[in-house]
Amino acid sequence: MKRDEIVHEIKKRKAVAVIRMSDTKKLMLVIEAIQKGGVSVIEITMTVPNALAMIREVTSSVSPDVLVGVGSVLSGETAQQAIDAGAKFVVGPIFKRGIIEVAHKNNLPAMPGCFTPTEIQTAYEHGGDIIKVFPADVLGMAFFKGILAPMPHLPLMPTGGVTLTNGGEWIKAGACAVGVGTALLDRKAIESGDYLQLTQNARTLCEHLGMA
Numbered sequence: 001m002k003r004d005e006i007v008h009e010i011k012k013r014k015a016v017a018v019i020r021m022s023d024t025k026k027l028m029l030v031i032e033a034i035q036k037g038g039v040s041v042i043e044i045t046m047t048v049p050n051a052l053a054m055i056r057e058v059t060s061s062v063s064p065d066v067l068v069g070v071g072s073v074l075s076g077e078t079a080q081q082a083i084d085a086g087a088k089f090v091v092g093p094i095f096k097r098g099i100i101e102v103a104h105k106n107n108l109p110a111m112p113g114c115f116t117p118t119e120i121q122t123a124y125e126h127g128g129d130i131i132k133v134f135p136a137d138v139l140g141m142a143f144f145k146g147i148l149a150p151m152p153h154l155p156l157m158p159t160g161g162v163t164l165t166n167g168g169e170w171i172k173a174g175a176c177a178v179g180v181g182t183a184l185l186d187r188k189a190i191e192s193g194d195y196l197q198l199t200q201n202a203r204t205l206c207e208h209l210g211m212a
Contacts, residue, residue: 001067006088007109007129009041009067011155011176014209015167016041016091017202018071018159018181024054026190028061033195034184035066037202038211043091043179045071046078052085059086069111076102083108091179093134095123111157115139117147120154130155130176137161141173148174164204171209180205 001009010016017039021027031042042062044055051070059068069089070082076098079090083106090103095112100123103110109129114120120131133139136158144156158170159179167178184205189197 001088003104003107003109003129006067007155010089010109010130013039013041013067014171014177014211015039015184015205016043016069016157016159016177016179017184018043018045018179019185020045020047020072020181021185021190022049023190024049026193027054028058029193029195030185030190030198031058031062031066033198034202035062037199037204038206039180039184039202040065041067041069041177043069043071043089044087046074046082047072052081055082055087056085059088073099075099079103079110080106089129091132093132095119095126095128097126100127113159117151120147120156121151124154130157132179133158134179135160136170141169144170144173144175164201165208167205167209178209 070087071091073079073092079099079102089109091111093113095114100110111130111132112123112128113132113134114123137160155176157177162178162180163183170178184201
């Protein structure tokens with residue numbers, strides 16, 4: 001898929017699973033579990049050990065309908081390395097023009113992290129396909145409504161503060177999708193190998209997003 005198609009799919013599927021885990025041996029099992037529950041957009045962050053190798057392994061193993069991207073990207077160089085490994089979208093905790101430029105050069109979407117109204121609009125003007133509002137739990141849903149009142153064109157995605165049951169509320173507040181980390185990827189469930197719980201978490205999330 002190309003850039004516009006991937007953006008369309010992320011907005012359609014509404015949830016991006018943000019994966020930060022140290023035990024990469026369980027990564028494929030985790031992805032399979034949440035996919036069964038309906039979550040099929042996966043962001044493997046650069047904080048995962050051997051992240052580039054894991055992206056390469058995952059993209060070569062999952063079914064074609066699973067979208068795998070990279071997160072926690074801080075430089076254009078890292079973005080290119082992740083894309084070379086198979087990442088189909090690039091997410092950063094910050095806004096950096098060089099990261100957006102690398103993603104677009106490869107005809108893939110960039111999702112820069114922003115916090116203030118000026119930063120959000122600037123990132124959008126420089127080609128941010130979806131603007132990751134981070135950390136969203138500090139700002140809240142009222143911030144989304146306030147931002148979108150004068151700037152309804154902005155495609156915003158909260159990361160931080162999204163739970164299994166409030167995703168629909170974020171969408172109603174104006175988000176085009178949500179980024180979900182620990183609420184979906186329960187650490188205790190992963191440690192104990194309770195993948196059924198992860199599947200149920202994904203189903204709960206999708207149900208509240210209106211995807212079930």
